[in-house]
Amino acid sequence: MTTDAVKAALSRQEIELPSWAFGNSGTRFKVFAQPGVPRSPEEKIADAAVVHKYTGVAPSVALHIPWDKVDDYAALAAYAKEQGVRLGAINSNVFQDDDYKLGSVTNPDPAVRRKATDHLLECVDIMDATGSRDLKLWFSDGTNYPGQDDIQDRQDRLATALKEVYDRLGDDQRMLLEYKLFEPAFYTTDVPDWGTSYAHCLELGPKATVCIDTGHHAPGTNIEFIVAFLLRTKKLGAFDFNSRFYADDDLMVGAADPFQLFRIMNEIVRGDALDPERGIAFMLDQCHNIEEKIPAIIRSVMNVQEATAKALLVDRDVLRAAQQSGDVLGANAALMDAYNTDVRPLLAELRESQGMDADPVAAYKRSGYFEQITKDRVGGRQAGWGA
Numbered sequence: 001m002t003t004d005a006v007k008a009a010l011s012r013q014e015i016e017l018p019s020w021a022f023g024n025s026g027t028r029f030k031v032f033a034q035p036g037v038p039r040s041p042e043e044k045i046a047d048a049a050v051v052h053k054y055t056g057v058a059p060s061v062a063l064h065i066p067w068d069k070v071d072d073y074a075a076l077a078a079y080a081k082e083q084g085v086r087l088g089a090i091n092s093n094v095f096q097d098d099d100y101k102l103g104s105v106t107n108p109d110p111a112v113r114r115k116a117t118d119h120l121l122e123c124v125d126i127m128d129a130t131g132s133r134d135l136k137l138w139f140s141d142g143t144n145y146p147g148q149d150d151i152q153d154r155q156d157r158l159a160t161a162l163k164e165v166y167d168r169l170g171d172d173q174r175m176l177l178e179y180k181l182f183e184p185a186f187y188t189t190d191v192p193d194w195g196t197s198y199a200h201c202l203e204l205g206p207k208a209t210v211c212i213d214t215g216h217h218a219p220g221t222n223i224e225f226i227v228a229f230l231l232r233t234k235k236l237g238a239f240d241f242n243s244r245f246y247a248d249d250d251l252m253v254g255a256a257d258p259f260q261l262f263r264i265m266n267e268i269v270r271g272d273a274l275d276p277e278r279g280i281a282f283m284l285d286q287c288h289n290i291e292e293k294i295p296a297i298i299r300s301v302m303n304v305q306e307a308t309a310k311a312l313l314v315d316r317d318v319l320r321a322a323q324q325s326g327d328v329l330g331a332n333a334a335l336m337d338a339y340n341t342d343v344r345p346l347l348a349e350l351r352e353s354q355g356m357d358a359d360p361v362a363a364y365k366r367s368g369y370f371e372q373i374t375k376d377r378v379g380g381r382q383a384g385w386g387a
């Protein structure tokens, strides 16, 4: 691919930001409050718009219901538009109520299942108002002890709820089913892996696709293989990008393992799935517990851009020729040459050609935005308030 073609592809790239990454966050041990943190969904959207302003590739914000609950979602969408961004995926929340102790849509109690399914349906109503395309479903459902509940019945209950929500989707709406190996359930999880998600999505139909959260696998899992498989079967709908050293750490994407991120983006480029028109949502799902949030999110967007630029630089002709002639080392070298290229100058040039600063973090720091929000926003809230 020529440098111009690489730049053109990068300029069309879109990365979605999670509203909750702008709120205070922490672990079960401590939530650290930071100055200038948003007090409302509008302020989270304003911060996301700042990230888009300095990177040019983050034009949408994912909402979390009820953390981003407002009276008028159409007005919130209009506010986002005024700020220069749009509302993206609607993330449901069926994990924070006492009622969900034994599960939400897989709970043995039909009344709890009804309540959980109604929340998911309400999220589709919200999508109608915001114009969002995607409903993102993550279920904390599972069990802690062998024998606690019937594993097969729970799969049936899950399928029933998913079908009801699927049938409620409009023509242009989709369902993204996220999986997670464990936590908060420690024995069984009802959607623990991509295979389970894939099987349910297949049963549901074309509007249901898998969401890969990069922090939700067993250590050593080959995530790019999952990407390749799901691309081939047209069942890859989205990513929740973040990085992990141990479990679901939700650290900045590309921080723990930039080579893994490159390998993932290499499959995306190989499958010609980067362009937003291909319908794959590249979202961040991160928490910035100890670092300053807006620059961390800018850094994360840049990490995805850098991995993407390297993937675009892979010489596909050389790679394919080496693969087909059995040249193992030559094929590996074609990937490594691209991975080892310093793409920062290319991205700096691209930003400047688009009228942006070559260094988004420095531009943000100079802008005075942080000083302004620190002064204006007293009493910033925790990411999961109101839930």
Ligand code: AOS
Residues within 6 Å of the ligand: 020, 064, 091, 092, 138, 178, 180, 213, 240, 248, 285
């Ligand atoms: C939970 O572990 C999942 O990653 C969810 O995608 C997401 O983090 C959650 O819905 C936001 O609280």
Ligand code: ZN
Residues within 6 Å of the ligand: 138, 178, 213, 240, 285
């Ligand atoms: Zn996630």
Ligand code: ZN
Residues within 6 Å of the ligand: 180, 213, 215, 216, 248, 285
């Ligand atoms: Zn997670």
